[in-house]
Amino acid sequence: MNKKVLEEGSAIEIQFEKRGGFVPVIVQEVENMEILMQGWANELALQKTIELGKATFWSTSRDELWTKGLTSGDYLEIVEILTDCDQDVLLYKVKMMGKGACHTKNSEGTTRKSCFYRKIEDGQLTNLDQ
Template identity: 45%
Template sequence: MIDEPSVSGAEGPASALDPEIAARLKRNPDGLVPAIAQQHDTGEVLMLAWMNDEALHRTLTTGRATYWSRSRKEFWVKGETSGNVQRVVSVALDCDGDTILVAVDQTGPACHTGTRTCFDGRALI
């Protein structure tokens, strides 16, 4: 079984994330960075989730979108149980280092409600 680091990576086993990448991240007080999943070929915004250093490392090395579940306090690989997989095409960090953009090839719905995106039918204006 893999020893999982704390959310911030400051306690427990260290993350294997490249130190140069880790140095560029601006994390919230919980050690997390928001990650926007976007369909790579259409630009459609699919969802927002959270990553810590280890989730980003796993995403970069496996090609499968891996996030940190704030409610369950554990890593989750998108589609591992639902089959609605996100195959990673590219990963970028915004200019401030405080948001990650994950371009993916989404299989099935991205939202846990069963819709294509977490933003379907939710326009405010």
């Protein structure tokens, strides 16, 4: 692939082959730009995301396709899909259609909005939702 065409052209040439058939997907809430999660997509997951209008990923732990919210009801509605300059990372800008994007719950048993609920501080993890 010609680098100029990849970086400046209008052809969709997502570079799935760079990472064994997958690309990382960053999920960002469109209203406040908060990063909600990071997942993985293969060609099928991207195709389903476009078809359904809902964030769909490839689960590397379960080795299967999954649409976020199918079991929890916490769907991520696609507003926009972007790719980076090398077409090897995707950014899903979404509208949350439920309580949260993370599969974990806080100490009150509520689904966390974002998977990024801890920060590294002074050599340890600090929980931000307490």
